[in-house]
Amino acid sequence: MARGGAEDPDHGVELLWRETGEEPRQGLSAGRIVRAAVELADAEGLEGLSMRKVAERLGFTTMSLYRHVPGREQLLDLMLDAVRGERPLPTGGDGWRARLEACARDGWELRRRHPWVAEVRGSRRLPGPNAIAYYDHMLGAVAGTGLAPAQMIAAVNLVGRFVDAEALTLVETARLERSSGVSEQEWWGARDSLYQRLDRFPTLTALWEAGGYDRPEDSFEFGLARVLDGIEALIDRQRDEMGDETSGESSGAPCRVCGRPVDRPTSGRPRVYCSRACQQRAYRRRQDG
Amino acid sequence: MARGGAEDPDHGVELLWRETGEEPRQGLSAGRIVRAAVELADAEGLEGLSMRKVAERLGFTTMSLYRHVPGREQLLDLMLDAVRGERPLPTGGDGWRARLEACARDGWELRRRHPWVAEVRGSRRLPGPNAIAYYDHMLGAVAGTGLAPAQMIAAVNLVGRFVDAEALTLVETARLERSSGVSEQEWWGARDSLYQRLDRFPTLTALWEAGGYDRPEDSFEFGLARVLDGIEALIDRQRDEMGDETSGESSGAPCRVCGRPVDRPTSGRPRVYCSRACQQRAYRRRQDG
DNA sequence: ATATCTTGTGTACACCATAAACAGAAAAGA
DNA sequence: TCTTTTCTGTTTATGGTGTACACAAGATAT
Structure with missing residues (x-):
């Protein structure tokens, strides 16, 4: 059988889209490896996820994993699709905005439960059935808005990347807080040697003294509202243009x-x-x- | 002298904010290390940037670098501030939107010239004088818009993170294209085993057949316009409310x-x-x- | 019974960041 | 001028990573 190794993406596709449920009674299997890896990544983050540790957790040797999973990268693909299938698709309210917002918040929640999701990077990540279902669902949210197809795709991608970027900054702070034992506030609060050089920057100083950094906006909430507003502005604009062009014609x-x-x-x-x-x-x- | 090691952030601050120009005639110096590291990262990306290679490029041993730079992380801080000082601050046009957009495009251009900038991650990155000047300049763009201080900060951060996220996805594809020798289009085009499973996803299929993936929107341009539109909507809304509240009063x-x-x-x-x-x-x- | 396939193991390699002890030269103090 | 301290670069060593490769035992098919 042409069981391509790590170099063969099609093998990865087969693994991702395989029918699950045929788990053997004992021994290793892709499913078991994925579950163990998810647990480990939940506990230690993506940088703490090594093939050695996954194997140890399962009571096998490191190289035994490679009989069931092409490599670490492909394991990440499998993990991503696995956690996306943990919960049903978000059933938002009425209208494209409510539905798209529900998707964004659901993605945010996913990354809260599995912070490593945001740390998995790289284009060429093969989507599994759950990821595609999610993506299709998001596209469905903006269907019927009058946007052109390419615009719908771009809008959905924008929201998705926003959630991911926001989650990434969050998990990075969390990781440092855990590894150093010092909270973000404490750490930055102790940087007097830095602050004393910021006097000659006028706007920054003014905002500082105005208390802008004392009660900051929630970064996710603020950004999500702006992104959705921006999409709404585009939809409204195009609807207006469309109405003018085709009125009575x-x-x-x-x-x-x-x-x-x-x-x-x-x-x-x-x-x-x-x-x-x-x-x-x-x-x-x-x-x- | 209390030359704190890698554990002492204040040493990093001193290095970042030191007066440059006192380069020794020969031997190593922080400045020379930073320049060599930037060249290397430009050529090989962030994952190709190792202390060994930087030292080799300079003709010294690996450990010699640690006499001038606390560690790799701090070297990244220095590199970031160095490249930000390569060009003057963007002098945008009139109005907050044109100026903020100019900053975003300038940041985009910076990451086009030094793609590794987007790959440098982690909170607790100490800003140097150039980074702060840039940040202050962006804050100045939204001053006088009527936004509350915390909102100004959030808006600027949103734009900054957007540029960074967009650049990150770009550099990730570029890295894979170089390391694999296969272009992104080719690679995805060869994934028939994936596409044949996408029929049962209605919206995705419809958009595919409508040609939405043939001429995609420029991700950066689309997203930037939406984000700025969103900020504009907030500014307009608040200006209206402000006018109502305080009219004649x-x-x-x-x-x-x-x-x-x-x-x-x-x-x-x-x-x-x-x-x-x-x-x-x-x-x-x-x-x- | 023999051959083939599947699954798990052990060893080995090429990297990485950096801690610790050491050596020579330059500078400062007496 | 002689001694002591400081600066700068080197050497060695540690513990971690992903995974290629050859091997062995068991299951299955012929």
């Missing part, structure tokens, strides 16, 4: 591919697709199916 | 501490500070000075 059936309104020419055959791109898409779709 | 001198409008009571002594917090601030200021 279009208002026929929407584009069969992307659902956006279609310009209707005053004379000639009525258009079915909103753009040449959508026309091509539909064509290829007919060819493939 | 305030419009006296602004708060002496933070500059925001002050509610003027209909009877009694006119207020000088906008809030009890600002009053306390001013009091402490008088005590200290």
Whole structure:
């Protein structure tokens, strides 16, 4: 069997999308390794997650893991998808904003329970079924907003990356607080040698004296509200433009591919697709199916 | 001399804020180490930056570096401040938005020239004079917008973290492209084993067929516009509320501490500070000075 | 019974940051 | 000028990482 090693991404895909449940009575298995790794990462963070320690926790040798998991990177992929499947998809309220916000808060909650999730980096991370379901769910939140397809994707990615970035800064402080035993406040509070050099920076000093650093805004709440506001502004703007363009002229059936309104020419055959791109898409779709 | 080792942050502060220019004729110095490290990180990324390689590049032994720099982490602090001093502060156009956007684009450009900047993580990074000047400059961009001090700080932090997060994803793809020799497009394009499992996800499939992934939005441009829109929405909203609250009632001198409008009571002594917090601030200021 | 596949083991390698003790030179003090 | 201290660079050693490779025992198929 062509069981590709660490170099073969398709093996990783098979592992991620395998039907679970066929766990052997005894011995190792991918599922058991993943569970042990998640426990370990929960307890010690991502930098504390080593193949040696996972193996020790299971009572096997280090290299035995490689019989079931291609390598550490692929193990991380499996862990990510595993924790995403722990809870059902967030059922938000009405409207795109409430639903997208619910997704963001759910992602935030996930990273609170498993802080290492935010530390897992790298493009080329293969998504598993749970990650894709989540992603699809987020995309569904902004469907029907009038945004172009690429804009929907960008909006969802923006929210996702925001949550991730925010969680990453949080877990970094937490890690230092645990490893050093000194809280963030204490540590920065003791940096007098730094503060005494900040006098000659006017705005910073003014804000300091105005108490801006005494009761800071909640970084996640503030940022999430701004990002959603920004997306809302885009949606409103485009809806307005759309209304102006097509007022009294279009208002026929929407584009069969992307659902956006279609310009209707005053004379000639009525258009079915909103753009040449959508026309091509539909064509290829007919060819493939 | 109490030359604290790696455990002493104050030593790091001294190094960061030292007057440069007193470079010895020969031998090592913090400045030379930092320059060599920046060159190395530019060429090989942050994971390729090891004390060994820096020392080799300078023709000394590994441990010789520790006579001038407390450790790798502190070297990173020094590197960050060094590259931030390479170019003058961005002189944006008029208005807070143009200036804040100029800062964001400048930060983006910095990370394009030195991709490893985005990879340097961890709270408790000591800022040097250049970093503080930059931060002060960004804060100055949103001064006078009517935002509360903590909101100004949060807004600037949001933009900064956005740029950093965006740059981080970019450098991660670049690193993989270089180490593997396969471009991101090629790699994802070869993942048929993944795509064939995505049919049962409706929104994702619809957006795929609508061409949303063929011409994606520029992630940085899209996100920056949304974030700035979001901040603008907050500013506008607060300005409106402020106008309603104080119309025909305030419009006296602004708060002496933070500059925001002050509610003027209909009877009694006119207020000088906008809030009890600002009053306390001013009091402490008088005590200290 | 023989061959093949699966699973777990032990060894080995090339890295990494940095602690500790040491050696020579330069500078300061007597 | 002689001695003592300080500065600067070196050498050696420790404990950690992921994983390639060769090997061995058991299960399964032919």
